[in-house]
Structure formats: C-alpha cells, structure tokens
Amino acid sequence: MNHLFAIDPLFNGHSTLAIVLIALIRVLVAFGALMGCVTLMIWFERKVISDMQSRIGPNRWGPFGLLQTLADGIKLFFKEDLLPAEADPFTFKLAPYLALIPALITFSLVPVGGSVTLAHHTFFLQVADTPIGILLLLAMSGISVYGVILAGWSSGSKYPLMSSVRASAQMISYEAALGMSIVTVVLASGSLSTHDIVVAQGGSLWRWNLIHLGFVPFVIFLIAITAELNRPPFDVVEAESELVGGFHTEYSSLRFALFFLAEFMNTITMSAIMVTLFFGGPAGPIPNIPHLRWVFPILYFLGKTTLFCFAYVWFRAALPRFRYDQLMDLGWRYLIPISLAWMLLVAGFMVSPAWGFALAAAGLAGALLLTRAFDLGRERSEGDEAILPTVGRRPLPGYVLRQMTDGKGDA
Amino acid sequence: MIASSFAIPDVVTFVVAAALVIFGAIGVITVKNPVHSAISLIGTLIGVAIAFIEQDAQFLAAVQVIVYAGAIVVLFLFVIMFLGVDRREDVSMEPLVHQRSWAAATVALTVASVIALMAKSHWATGAHRVTGNPGSGNTNVAHIGTTIFTTYLYAFEITAGLLIIAVVGAVVLARRSNQIAEENA
Numbered sequence: 254m255n256h257l258f259a260i261d262p263l264f265n266g267h268s269t270l271a272i273v274l275i276a277l278i279r280v281l282v283a284f285g286a287l288m289g290c291v292t293l294m295i296w297f298e299r300k301v302i303s304d305m306q307s308r309i310g311p312n313r314w315g316p317f318g319l320l321q322t323l324a325d326g327i328k329l330f331f332k333e334d335l336l337p338a339e340a341d342p343f344t345f346k347l348a349p350y351l352a353l354i355p356a357l358i359t360f361s362l363v364p365v366g367g368s369v370t371l372a373h374h375t376f377f378l379q380v381a382d383t384p385i386g387i388l389l390l391l392a393m394s395g396i397s398v399y400g401v402i403l404a405g406w407s408s409g410s411k412y413p414l415m416s417s418v419r420a421s422a423q424m425i426s427y428e429a430a431l432g433m434s435i436v437t438v439v440l441a442s443g444s445l446s447t448h449d450i451v452v453a454q455g456g457s458l459w460r461w462n463l464i465h466l467g468f469v470p471f472v473i474f475l476i477a478i479t480a481e482l483n484r485p486p487f488d489v490v491e492a493e494s495e496l497v498g499g500f501h502t503e504y505s506s507l508r509f510a511l512f513f514l515a516e517f518m519n520t521i522t523m524s525a526i527m528v529t530l531f532f533g534g535p536a537g538p539i540p541n542i543p544h545l546r547w548v549f550p551i552l553y554f555l556g557k558t559t560l561f562c563f564a565y566v567w568f569r570a571a572l573p574r575f576r577y578d579q580l581m582d583l584g585w586r587y588l589i590p591i592s593l594a595w596m597l598l599v600a601g602f603m604v605s606p607a608w609g610f611a612l613a614a615a616g617l618a619g620a621l622l623l624t625r626a627f628d629l630g631r632e633r634s635e636g637d638e639a640i641l642p643t644v645g646r647r648p649l650p651g652y653v654l655r656q657m658t659d660g661k662g663d664a
Numbered sequence: 665m666i667a668s669s670f671a672i673p674d675v676v677t678f679v680v681a682a683a684l685v686i687f688g689a690i691g692v693i694t695v696k697n698p699v700h701s702a703i704s705l706i707g708t709l710i711g712v713a714i715a716f717i718e719q720d721a722q723f724l725a726a727v728q729v730i731v732y733a734g735a736i737v738v739l740f741l742f743v744i745m746f747l748g749v750d751r752r753e754d755v756s757m758e759p760l761v762h763q764r765s766w767a768a769a770t771v772a773l774t775v776a777s778v779i780a781l782m783a784k785s786h787w788a789t790g791a792h793r794v795t796g797n798p799g800s801g802n803t804n805v806a807h808i809g810t811t812i813f814t815t816y817l818y819a820f821e822i823t824a825g826l827l828i829i830a831v832v833g834a835v836v837l838a839r840r841s842n843q844i845a846e847e848n849a
Contacts, residue, residue: 341697384804385722385725385726388723388727389726391726391730391734392730392733395730395734395735396733399703399706403703403741407699418745418746421739421745425739425742428734
C-alpha cells in the first residue's frame with residue numbers, strides 16, 4: 254500500500270514494526286505540537302491585540318498569563334452543552350467536527366524540517382508527503398466550508414443562517430483565486446508535493462517563490478487564504494455588529510471550543526502553508542555544527558511561521574472589516590482576473606521570454622477590456638429601467654413577512 | 665477468491681469506500697430533509713474519491729473532492745438555504761404522472777446493463793491499475809495534462825467553450841427578470 258506515500262524514503266522498503274512506529278510517532282508529535290501551538294497562538298493573539306490597543310490583556314494565570322487558554326478550555330469543558338429547541342440535532346452535532354478535522358489534516362502537508370535519520374531509517378519531518386500534495390489543501394478548505402455552513406443552518410436561528418449563506422458564497426468565490434495562485438507555485442516547482450516545492454526553493458533567496466514568481470501570487474494567496482479562513486478583515490461570517498456571533502451564535506461548551514480550536518489551528522496551518530509555498534519552508538543557512546544540523550531548518554520554519562501568525566493578528570487589530578459587497582467585488586473583479594493573467598504570464602515566461610511578453614500584452618488587453626466591461630455594467634445599473642418594480646405594498650404586511658421568513662407552514 | 669488476487673489493505677479500502685458510496689447514495693434518496701440529503705451526497709463523493717486513490721488516480725481523487733464535494737454541493741446547500749426548502753417535504757405527490765414506475769424501470773435497465781458489461785468486458789471488474797502504473801503523483805498529473813492537451817485537445821476546448829456559454833446564458837437569463845416583471849405588471 255504505497256499509494257499515499259510514494260515519495261517519502263521511509264516507505265520505500267518493506268513495512269516493518271520500526272517504520273510503523275516512526276510513522277505513528279510522527280503523527281502523535283505533530284498532533285501534540287499543533288495543539289501546544291494553538292494554546293500559545295490564542296494567548297499570543299490576545300496579548301498582541303491588547304498591546305496594540307493599549308490594554309493589558311490576560312495576565313492572571315501563569316507567567317504573562319500563559320495559562321489563560323488552559324483556564325478557558327477547562328471552563329468551556331465544564332459548561333452546559335445547550336442544544337437549541339429549533340436545532341437540527343444530527344447536523345448541529347456534526348458541524349464542529351467538520352470544521353476541526355480538515356484543519357488537522359491540512360497540517361499533515363507541512364514540511365517542518367529537513368530529513369532525519371533515526372535507527373537507520375531516514376524520513377522527512379512531515380506527517381505525509383502525498384503525491385496530491387498541495388491539492389489536499391484545496392480539498393480540505395473545500396470540506397471545512399461545511400463546518401461553517403452546516404453549523405449556521407442547523408442552529409435553527411436567523412443570524413447564524415445568514416452567516417452560513419455568506420460563508421458559502423465567500424468561500425467559493427475565493428477558492429478560485431486561491432487555486433490559481435497555487436498553480437503558479439506548482440508550475441515553478443514542477444510538482445504538487447510540498448516536499449518538492451520546498452526543495453525547488455532551496456539554495457538561495459532568489460529561488461524563493463515569493464521573489465521567483467514576482468510577489469503577485471503571494472499577495473493573492475495571502476488575501477484569498479485570509480478570506481477562506483474568515484479571519485479579519487474578511488470575517489463577515491462572524492461580524493459581531495451585524496450577526497451577533499455569526500455561525501456559532503448558538504454553540505456553547507465543548508462544541509464552541511472545537512470551532513475556536515479549528516479557527517486558530519487553521520491560522521497556524523495557513524501561516525505554515527504560506528511559508529512552505531512562498532518562503533522556502535525550512536530553508537536557510539545551516540552552520541556546520543555536528544549532530545545539531547537538523548535543528549536549524551525547524552527553527553527557521555518556526556520563525557517564519559510566527560511572523561505570519563503575527564501578521565494575522567496585526568490584520569485583525571489594524572484593518573476594519575470589509576462590507577459584504579466589497580468582499581465579493583474584490584474576489585471576483587480583481588483577484589480572479591489578476592491571478593488568471595499572472596498564471597498565464599508565469600507559464601509564458603517558462604516557455605520562452607517571447608511568449609511571456611506576448612501573454613503579458615494579452616493580459617493587459619484583457620484587463621482593459623474587463624475594466625471597460627465593468628464600467629459599462631456600472632452605468633447600466635444606474636439607469637431608471639434597471640430598478641425593479643416593487644413587489645406588493647410597502648411596508649409589507651406582517652403575515653407576508655412571516656411567510657417569507659418562516660416558510661409556508663405558518664401561513 | 666478475492667483475497668488471493670488482491671492485497672488485504674486494498675480489499676479493506678475498497679469495502680470502506682464502497683460502503684460510503686452505497687450508504688451515502690441510499691441516504692440521498694431516502695432521507696426526507698434536503699440538507700441531510702446533501703450531507704449524504706458528500707459522503708458518496710468522498711467514497712468515490714477514496715476509490716480513486718485506491719486505483720492510483722490521486723489527481724482525480726483530489727479534483728473529485730475539490731470540485732464536487734467542495735464547490736458543487738456547497739452550491740446545492742446555498743440554494744437549499746436561500747430558497748428556504750430546508751424542511752421536510754411531502755414527496756407522496758407525483759408532479760409527472762407515473763414517474764416512479766418510469767424511474768424504477770430506468771434504474772433496473774441501467775443496473776442490468778452494468779452487470780452485462782461486467783460479465784463481458786474487463787473495465788468494470790475492478791481490475792487494479794487499469795491505466796498502467798503511473799508511478800508517483802507527478803507523472804499522474806503530467807500524464808493527464810499531456811493527454812488532455814494532445815489527444816483530447818478539441819474535446820477539451822469544446823467543453824471549455826460550452827461551460828462559458830452556460831455561464832453567459834445563466835447571466836443573460838438572470839438579467840431578464842426586469843423585462844418579465846414589466847410584462848406581468
């Protein structure tokens with residue numbers, strides 16, 4: 254059964270007990286480390302935000318308030334688990350797991366360090382180097398949408414439902430741009446496997462995809478992945494001022510904790526994925542110290558990832574939330590065309606400079622055409638004839654409103 | 665007999681995937697609530713993806729999850745929630761007369777032809793690695809890419825054109841609502 258692990262040298266030979274044990278340890282260590290990082294990340298976010306807002310933040314439990322997350326976790330664990338009367342019980346219970354499991358699986362993609370030899374077995378510091386590699390990220394972000402959508406729907410409450418409608422539209426819109434910026438990375442490294450992507454960026458700073466691909470794919474990826482995560486400034490899904498708490502308004506206790514956990518786990522994982530795709534992963538200069546050479550890649554990786562985690566917190570503290578229509582505009586009118594054009598550009602320059610410049614010219618022409626089309630569309634919608642006639646009397650009588658919101662059963 | 669020609673892990677994977685596919689599919693048509701149907705459909709699609717991985721078609725598996733489970737069923741749910749049909753519905757009424765008997769006959773015919781094909785030709789026997797050993801995932805993707813852009817280039821481009829036409833058609837239809845409202849008024 255080498256289908257999933259065709260590349261990792263650990264699985265080249267016959268499966269022995271030692272290999273199974275190493276694989277198992279790798280999974281457990283990754284899980285434990287991720288959980289530890291999540292608790293640290295929650296503390297980090299609260300502390301950094303309070304610094305930025307001139308507050309003190311958590312400082313009661315443990316040194317610098319480090320144990321605050323643990324205290325919160327214990328509190329959530331012992332709280333009453335409410336199931337709203339209007340909820341759909343099966344879906345309501347399923348949704349938190351649909352949010353958590355993709356977050357866990359995505360982390361298995363990330364190469365944390367180089368390769369290590371333990372008991373004569375060489376293996377990568379990565380849970381699974383699958384042949385589909387980075388496509389697993391797209392697949393899992395596709396699945397994680399269900400966590401939000403089903404949570405909002407199954408709560409049987411209005412604001413969560415609005416939140417889940419927003420989430421489904423938003424996440425589908427940004428997935429296209431996300432995929433297209435990943436395609437440029439895959440083109441540059443010629444492989445889907447995250448290990449190969451990191452290896453292709455090794456050697457010098459100029460090989461990093463950030464510079465190698467010309468910054469644009471990275472910026473698009475950063476924006477799109479922030480929208481996929483529903484992190485600020487794209488958190489219209491849980492906009493407190495409009496939707497109470499968004500999709501998890503009705504959740505309490507452990508189920509709420511699972512959503513919370515998934516969100517922070519995703520933040521860490523996506524920071525790590527960005528480092529992997531655009532910043533050379535664990536790449537960096539390695540001083541020649543015997544027996545400790547394998548430590549440095551891990552340190553580089555952790556350092557780079559922490560930078561992005563900080564950037565996410567910074568976004569949250571500094572940027573106001575997008576309006577829903579602005580969010581859709583940005584996704585469809587700017588990110589998707591730009592990422593598409595840049596993908597063609599990268600592909601063209603990989604064939605020959607002539608093709609590259611030809612495609613750049615084509616991209617510019619396409620941009621002009623699109624701008625003109627958007628202008629025409631905007632003018633069109635401003636005309637009198639574009640205003641749809643009203644439906645019925647306004648304001649609508651109460652029984653009609655009730656029909657529209659509560660369905661035909663209550664008429 | 666099965667165990668002698670296939671490795672045990674393969675059989676286990678196949679059984680799990682097949683169970684997911686079949687129970688998901690039964691769920692889609694038996695469950696009363698449309699949202700639960702959609703969840704069952706996700707189960708089916710993921711089962712199919714597992715079956716693809718089992719057949720060494722990792723790329724197809726990933727695309728299956730990204731496109732079908734990750735986008736299309738999300739759109740289904742979006743529509744279900746937007747139109748507010750997310751409640752138990754009375755399905756005893758038949759909008760088309762005798763549609764049930766016709767559906768049953770069609771299903772029986774399809775199943776019979778699949779069984780007939782399984783008896784005659786090799787592709788439905790679950791033969792392992794029908795397309796040859798693609799080795800690692802890279803050659804898997806490279807193989808599909810080369811095939812699409814050489815042998816099946818015209819078919820591929822025509823499909824792309826059809827999709828564009830469908831999208832433009834949908835936009836045109838959606839924009840016509842204004843006109844219709846005026847005619848009705």
